[in-house]
Amino acid sequence: MLLDVDNITLLYGRIQALHGISVTVEEGEIVALIGANGAGKTTTMRAISGLRAIASGRIRFNGVDITRMRADLRVIQGICQSPEGRGVFPGMSVKDNLEMGAYTRRDSANIAKDMEHVLELFPRLRERFKQPGGTLSGGEQQMLAVARALMSRPKLLLLDEPSMGLAPMLIQQIFEIITEINQRDGTTILLVEQNAQQALSRAHRAYVLETGKIVKEGTGRDLLHDPAVKDAYLGVA
Structure with missing residues (x-):
């Protein structure tokens, strides 16, 4: 396992932003985190890259405990964020x-x-x-x-909202390049994305976040066809 995020919590002052988040990423995968604004997707990403300190839990990367490691040292370990x-x-x-x-x-x-x-x-x-x-x-x-x-x-490329603010044609192009980076170069990717349709179409596995908690997980294909996910994030019933 390349990345193991185990039951992490994170606080913004007195507000708990993450409630026991657990995420795994195997080498060579594209894994997506989807959810509405404020669900905790970017906060999870910042915890992994070391830009926000977690309150509890553990993060292991490539067999090394990086829970308290500085962000710049995580880059040297092989984690890089866009x-x-x-x-x-x-x-x-x-x-x-x-x-x-x-x-x-x-x-x-x-x-x-x-x-x-x-x-x-x-x-x-x-x-x-x-x-x-x-x-x-x-x-x-x-x-x-x-x-x-x-x-x-990077051994693990973190992509935070790569399609934000882009025209539909450019969104398609960006996701095609993301797939190529993964398939041709073998780069492992953790993707935070509001465009659930594109994210789930490209991801091997995905997690659905709501208010700082994981409420669903599965293959990208399964979640793409999940009625509740369709209704909430894909604009179809």
Whole structure:
């Protein structure tokens, strides 16, 4: 098992945001977390990446207990996040943004190879290579955020709302690239996404969160056809 999140709780002041969340991710999987706004999806992601400290429970990654490990050390362990809202460095070029993704690495030759690989995945970034990140469109910034995360050569790629604010055609394109990253490169992916249709169509397994609790789990296919999930998240009865 690559990631084992075991019964974690998390507090924002006196408010309990997560109530005993348990999630597992096997190597090579795409696992999705779906749910409405405020369900605890992004909070769970931040707990895994180390951006929010948990109150109780345990997180193990690749056999190592990382529960109290600093966020930057988790990146070195192999966890990298493409954050909600993209978080590109607006004054830095596309090239510099991508190089920032590899800041923990020292293998220059392989960094150059990976740069070429992400530019093949996202040809638009090659066209915008010298432009400041802040001048890119929303879709291009999302591509840059994912590509920057890939530059760390993650064992586990955390994608937080990759389709947020994108036009339907770009949403389809982003999810096709996510599938390619998983299938061609073998990268394990944990995906937080409000577009349940796309997420469940691509995921091997998924969890449904409501008010900081997991209320359903199963294969992506099973949840895609679950009547309650259809009614709540897919807009069909």
